[in-house]
Amino acid sequence: MLIILASIILFHVASAILLFVATIQNAWWVVLPKGGTVIYSDLWYSCNATCYPVERSHTTDAAYLQAVQATMILATILCCVGFFVFLLQLFRLKQGERFVFTAIIQLVASLCVMIAASIYTAKKDTFHVESIKSGSYGSSYILAWVSFPMTLVSGLMYLVLRKRK
Secondary structure, eight states: OHHHHHHHHHHHHHHHHHHHHHHHSSOSEEEOOTTSOOEEEOSSEEESSSEEEOTTTTSGGGHHHHHHHHHHHHHHHHHHHHHHHHHHHHHHSOTTTTTHHHHHHHHHHHHHHHHHHHHHHHHHHHHSOGGGTTOEEOHHHHHHHHHHHHHHHHHHHHHHHTTOO
């Protein structure tokens, strides 16, 4: 049981790290112009040699971008809160009641990541300016999609673990 518990803790921490990196790193969208420097765009900034805020990020055209920002931040916060709730439930609740709340928090975090990555996939053209629309998805975008099944599996593992001795 101790090995299973340790592996779930490591899995949870790994998914939290992926969420942090996917939310903070500036590589959701990468543009490699001919003869120019690489432009990285994330949820807040576009960077080449210097960083500048995403153009039109406070307009109604970028409402989808604001939804992606909010759901990624919410997913990261929920994943961290879920870990602390897990630690509290580990020592406070009796068997059969443990980890249900942690599982629910992780499943909601997984849902938030899926919503954020799906919105970004579907609406990326509405908040990118013409000069960077010809790019491709970057590493942070891929990490967001990788963290979705990790948080989902983590939540499901907590549900299975709640009945184990």
